[in-house]
Amino acid sequence: MADPGYLRCRHGAAGPEVLVGGDWTLAHYRTVLRQVEQTRLDGEPRVDLGALERLDTAGATLLARLLGPARVEALARTAPELSAERRNLLQAVAAASERARATPEPTREPYFFGRLTIGLGAQISHTGHQLARAIAFTGLVLSAFTASALRPWRWRPAAVSRQLQHTALEALPIVALLTFAVGAVIAVLGITVLGRFGASIFTVDLVAYAFLREFGVVLTAILLAGRSASAFTAQIGSMKANEEIDAMRAQGLSPIEMLVIPRVVALLIAVPVLSFVAVVCGLAGGGLVTLLNVDVPAGRIISLYSDISLRHYLAGLAKAPVFAFVIAIIGCLEGLKCSASAQSVGTHTTSAVVQSIFWVIILNAVAALIYVEIGW
Known part of the structure; x- marks a missing residue:
């Protein structure tokens, strides 16, 4: 050695x-x-x-x-x-x-408020990038929609019909059941509170105003955000993972025209229709509970419903196309963001549901403020 x-x-x-x-x-x-x-x-x-x-x-x-x-x-x-x-x-x-x-020495980790500020700044930057991307995608969809509207031979009624079946017809039972139950719950609360002042009969007005202006369209939009937005993301994300969207582009087909526009059109039709069903079922649930708990005939309840101005229903219905467009755009955009992995599809599906519900509530709050300002 x-x-x-x-x-x-x-x-x-x-x-x-x-x-x-x-x-x-x-x-x-x-x-x-x-x-x-x-x-x-x-x-x-x-x-x-x-x-x-x-x-x-x-x-x-x-x-x-x-x-x-x-x-x-x-x-x-x-x-x-x-x-x-x-x-x-x-x-x-x-x-x-x-x-x-x-190699530089590792910098000292910032204090709590420093970490909080850094995290907040990163989140704001990320949100800004996502919002800019969503606005750009909305512009592409509107451009493609306008181009397709001027060329009737490129319309895809079969795809729209199929999406209508998934988004409207199959969602009809759950929307009707949920809104009927919510209408009944609101009526119970109204009878409990208003009954202390001897005004139980005004529970009918409470249910009517709540569903005509807010709950009918908002509950429908939230249900479709969880049901349709997730489905759109999962479907388009799976197609992207399987390289089907790349195959469309290779054949000269537009994924926006083939996949996005039929889903947007279907939701633009489905949300107003389901909102009407939600309003009817909510009024029926509230009216039934009022009828069973307040000594008032059914004809009186119906007459109270009929005395409410139509503008309250139109104020609620005006929000339906906006909610439908936002839900469809978010669901399709998150699907196109997916990468070729099951984890990415799951992550973006969750993100689509969360973003859709978030923007439905935010837009509803903005609409409520606008209605107050213009006296609706």
């Missing part, structure tokens, strides 16, 4: 020099490291590697620590006693040591 590596500093005829000898390998790492830590070199003494017997990466690292990466790099080029293998080893270790020195 070779002798452990050693260091010897001496004064030669040409000035101070360092003699490096022995076995500079991993087996003697601790011994050599101890000598390197105890050695302090002044200036740039000449290095004599003539007595060096064995050298590996561990020993080369210790040399770089002793002399510095730049000196080891120069030594690898100029030392005549080094073989080609040792030259390459020293150059590689010197380059790695130089990169390690150049």
Whole structure:
């Protein structure tokens, strides 16, 4: 076994020099490291590697620590006693040591408010990018819709009919059942509260105004946001994962015209129709509960319903096309964002539902403020 590596500093005829000898390998790492830590070199003494017997990466690292990466790099080029293998080893270790020195030290983690501000800024930036992308996609859809409207031979009534079946006909039972139940619950609350003042009969007006202006269209939009927006995202996302959309483009077909426009048109028809059904079922649920709990004939309840102005229903119905368009755009856009993985499809499907419900509620609040300002 070779002798452990050693260091010897001496004064030669040409000035101070360092003699490096022995076995500079991993087996003697601790011994050599101890000598390197105890050695302090002044200036740039000449290095004599003539007595060096064995050298590996561990020993080369210790040399770089002793002399510095730049000196080891120069030594690898100029030392005549080094073989080609040792030259390459020293150059590689010197380059790695130089990169390690150049790597900046990790910055101190910001305090709580700093992290909060950074996270808030990143979220605002992300939201801005997503909103800009949604606006650009809306422009593409409107452009394609206008171009298709001027070319009747490119209409796709079969696709629209199929989407109508999924979005309207199959959603009809759940919309009717849910709105009937919500109407009954509102009537129960109205009877409980208004009954204290002897005004239980006005529960009919409470249910009517609530469903005509708000609950009819909002509950329908939220149900379709969870049902249709998720379906749109999953369907288009699966097609993108299977490269079917790329195949459409290769054949000269427009994915927006083939996939997006039929779904948008279907929802533009389905949401107003289902909103009407929701209003009727909500009024029926509220009227039935009022009839069973308040001593008033059915004819009186119907007459109270008929006395309410039609503008309240139109105020609610005017929001239906807006909600339908937003839900369809979000569902289709999230589907087109999907990548070729099941996880991406699931993530964007969840995002489509959350965004659709969020924007339905926000737009409904904005519409309520507008109605108050214009006296509706």
